[in-house]
Amino acid sequence: MNATDTKPARKTFLSSDTPLVSVVVPMYNEINNICGCLDSLLEQKYPGEKIEICVVDGESTDGSRQIVENYSRKFSDIRLLSNPDRLTAKSLNIGAKAAKGEVIIILGAHSRVKEDFISNNIRYMLEKAVPCVGGTQFNTGKTYVQQSIGSAMASPFGIMSAPYRYKRKAGYVDTVVYAAYHRSLFEEVGYFDEDVIISEDAEFNWRIRKAGHNIFFSPDIISYYLPRSSLSRLAGQFFRYGMLRVNVVKKHIDALRVLHLIPAAFVFLLAGTGILSFFDGYFRSVFVILWIAYGVYLLMATASATLRSGLKYLPVLPLAFMAMQLCFGAGFLVGLFRSRH
Numbered sequence: 001m002n003a004t005d006t007k008p009a010r011k012t013f014l015s016s017d018t019p020l021v022s023v024v025v026p027m028y029n030e031i032n033n034i035c036g037c038l039d040s041l042l043e044q045k046y047p048g049e050k051i052e053i054c055v056v057d058g059e060s061t062d063g064s065r066q067i068v069e070n071y072s073r074k075f076s077d078i079r080l081l082s083n084p085d086r087l088t089a090k091s092l093n094i095g096a097k098a099a100k101g102e103v104i105i106i107l108g109a110h111s112r113v114k115e116d117f118i119s120n121n122i123r124y125m126l127e128k129a130v131p132c133v134g135g136t137q138f139n140t141g142k143t144y145v146q147q148s149i150g151s152a153m154a155s156p157f158g159i160m161s162a163p164y165r166y167k168r169k170a171g172y173v174d175t176v177v178y179a180a181y182h183r184s185l186f187e188e189v190g191y192f193d194e195d196v197i198i199s200e201d202a203e204f205n206w207r208i209r210k211a212g213h214n215i216f217f218s219p220d221i222i223s224y225y226l227p228r229s230s231l232s233r234l235a236g237q238f239f240r241y242g243m244l245r246v247n248v249v250k251k252h253i254d255a256l257r258v259l260h261l262i263p264a265a266f267v268f269l270l271a272g273t274g275i276l277s278f279f280d281g282y283f284r285s286v287f288v289i290l291w292i293a294y295g296v297y298l299l300m301a302t303a304s305a306t307l308r309s310g311l312k313y314l315p316v317l318p319l320a321f322m323a324m325q326l327c328f329g330a331g332f333l334v335g336l337f338r339s340r341h
Contacts, residue, residue, distance in 0.1 A: 024095030028058035058086035134176025135221020148316035157301030242331025263329030
């Protein structure tokens with residue numbers, strides 16, 4: 001065989017096809033969800049001796065810490081760590097620094113993962129020769145309202161700036177949910193930012209891309225997310241998301257996307273024309289037109305989600321879309337004028 005017939009060695013960040021994987025799970029008062037999370041990790045189709053689970057507890061008071069302690073006594077690969085400060089970024093860093101794995105995966109305590117979640121993360125990290133991969137998020141629900149909210153969150157008409165919620169085509173992306181990171185990334189770009197309250201994973205993924213690395217998304221990497229239990233909690237969640245997204249933009253202006261601005265611009269126009277409508281009929285007309293246009297958008301969004309999920313969620317869907325979009329936009333506007341510190 002000639003030298004020219006020899007295939008070049010495959011570039012990879014991994015030392016083997018089955019590296020040790022550490023899953024870092026920040027937790028605070030997750031008594032209703034932590035068992036499902038841990039059970040889904042224990043049921044992985046990946047060598048059990050190659051999985052380590054690091055739960056970082058923020059001094060839970062509802063008994064969830066005791067549940068993890070019981071798991072750790074039964075399963076030697078589950079470790080319980082503490083974070084009295086309860087800052088998510090700090091929990092992630094405590095877990096990442098304590099982790100022994102070559103690959104570190106972050107996961108929410110209120111989530112579960114499919115049985116091939118870890119193996120598919122490693123598969124794509126090998127195949128694509130990238131140090132960061134992630135997948136899609138399916139919304140589940142225990143109640144009618146949660147299921148309705150999940151249907152809205154899974155729609156491209158919901159929050160378009162979070163494509164991992166609805167994207168079904170593999171490819172390179174800006175960010176992913178519950179990412180798998182090669183350990184070398186923490187040595188190269190640092191850890192999650194603890195100095196300010198931000199969307200720590202999005203900001204960390206921005207630094208990864210700025211360092212010249214690609215982030216790969218695959219819909220084969222599946223996690224299951226339990227949405228908020230009420231529309232009021234959904235509204236509060238997305239208001240906070242809006243504020244936190246601004247913090248990322250304030251730190252890295254080139255992380256800004258047009259899709260981040262649309263909800264904020266719409267809320268600004270609504271508020272502005274609503275106030276001015278008391279003084280001028282022209283602005284009253286514009287205010288009404290804006291609501292009519294948004295009503296048409298809500299009809300399209302609801303029809304699309306209904307075709308996918310069924311008519312039973314129809315009564316809640318418009319309210320869920322409004323809670324996500326208007327509260328995200330309002331949170332973004334508030335965040336613009338709020339100090340990051």
